[in-house]
Amino acid sequence: MMRLAPMAGVTNAPFRLLARECGSDPVTSEEIDARALVHDNSRTREIARFLPEERPITMQLLGSEPDVLAEAARRLEAEGADAIDLNMGCPVPKIVAKGQGAALMRDPAGAAVIFRVMRRAIRVPLTIKIRGGWDDRSVNAVEIARVAEGEGVGGITVHPRTRAQQFTGRAPWETIASVVDAVRLPVTGNGDVRSRADAEAMRRATGCAGVMVGRGALGAPWVFLPAPPARAERARAIRRHCQLIMALLPERSALLQLRRHLAWYADGLPVAGQARAAMFRVPDATALQALFWSLWEGAPALL
Numbered sequence: 001m002m003r004l005a006p007m008a009g010v011t012n013a014p015f016r017l018l019a020r021e022c023g024s025d026p027v028t029s030e031e032i033d034a035r036a037l038v039h040d041n042s043r044t045r046e047i048a049r050f051l052p053e054e055r056p057i058t059m060q061l062l063g064s065e066p067d068v069l070a071e072a073a074r075r076l077e078a079e080g081a082d083a084i085d086l087n088m089g090c091p092v093p094k095i096v097a098k099g100q101g102a103a104l105m106r107d108p109a110g111a112a113v114i115f116r117v118m119r120r121a122i123r124v125p126l127t128i129k130i131r132g133g134w135d136d137r138s139v140n141a142v143e144i145a146r147v148a149e150g151e152g153v154g155g156i157t158v159h160p161r162t163r164a165q166q167f168t169g170r171a172p173w174e175t176i177a178s179v180v181d182a183v184r185l186p187v188t189g190n191g192d193v194r195s196r197a198d199a200e201a202m203r204r205a206t207g208c209a210g211v212m213v214g215r216g217a218l219g220a221p222w223v224f225l226p227a228p229p230a231r232a233e234r235a236r237a238i239r240r241h242c243q244l245i246m247a248l249l250p251e252r253s254a255l256l257q258l259r260r261h262l263a264w265y266a267d268g269l270p271v272a273g274q275a276r277a278a279m280f281r282v283p284d285a286t287a288l289q290a291l292f293w294s295l296w297e298g299a300p301a302l303l
């Protein structure tokens with residue numbers, strides 16, 4: 001089991017569908033602010049939208065108030081979500097300042113209440129995504145996992161870096177192994193997987209049931225395929241991604257998403273530096289795609 005990890009501003013419907021078409025197992029949405037969802041914020045509603053063909057899909061919530069999280073979970077379930085995931089890993093200062101994301105790991109008793117209240121609100125499985133802990137002195141992934149298991153949580157993803165580590169340094173896979181040893185729930189390992197070989201290595205090293213790939217899928221959604229695809233196949237996947245973005249997103253988000261993803265796809269091209277600069281100046285989606293393909297075609301020998 002190898003699947004795309006939730007990434008804010010990235011794992012929207014077009015990228016999720018593309019990842020599935022490239023062999024990813026069922027995916028999780030990007031984080032959705034529970035309070036904004038309950039207040040019917042229009043931008044949040046757009047982020048929370050998913051298509052019937054994306055199912056089974058897990059929708060991820062960000063929040064700290066049990067009742068608000070429960071109400072948001074109930075709404076997502078009513079819209080067809082097949083599981084609800086609670087974000088306990090986001091390290092962003094403005095998020096943890098509100099007691100959300102990784103800050104939830106600092107209060108296992110408070111987390112237990114959240115699990116209980118959310119669990120009671122929905123019939124679909126509740127899963128959580130955690131970090132190793134807050135910092136080096138408080139690595140408590142095992143404690144949180146045990147609390148979660150006791151409260152009826154159905155699965156745990158572990159990104160073993162601490163909040164203090166953010167995204168730096170090595171992801172200490174040993175922490176994933178300790179969670180696997182401590183609970184009977186399916187544990188998904190995450191962190192520094194950039195190929196199927198890495199995923200296999202993580203599974204061997206930790207005994208995890210599945211693997212999530214985040215940054216390794218940026219500009220490389222084919223990371224889920226059994227073998228690295230030929231150039232023509234990669235081009236086909238990029239074209240499909242552009243088509244999904246244009247078809248499924250409002251015009252302004254579409255241009256933003258094309259810029260972001262085409263810049264990642266261009267990373268592998270020898271012209272990456274200039275390409276990136278030029279791509280951020282192009283005024284519209286058609287011109288942007290034309291520029292990307294001219295760069296792609298201009299460097300075939302070096303790919």
Ligand SMILES: Cc1cc2nc3c(=O)[nH]c(=O)nc-3n(C[C@H](O)[C@H](O)[C@H](O)COP(=O)(O)O)c2cc1C
Nearest residue numbers: 005006007008030031129159191192193213214215
């Ligand atoms: C741009 C970006 C956005 C992210 N947004 C989320 C998110 O919304 N929810 C979440 O649980 N994790 C989020 N993450 C963390 C990833 O899911 C993953 O745990 C982390 O990147 C480590 O995995 P990797 O080494 O495969 O990238 C984000 C990571 C990145 C790089």
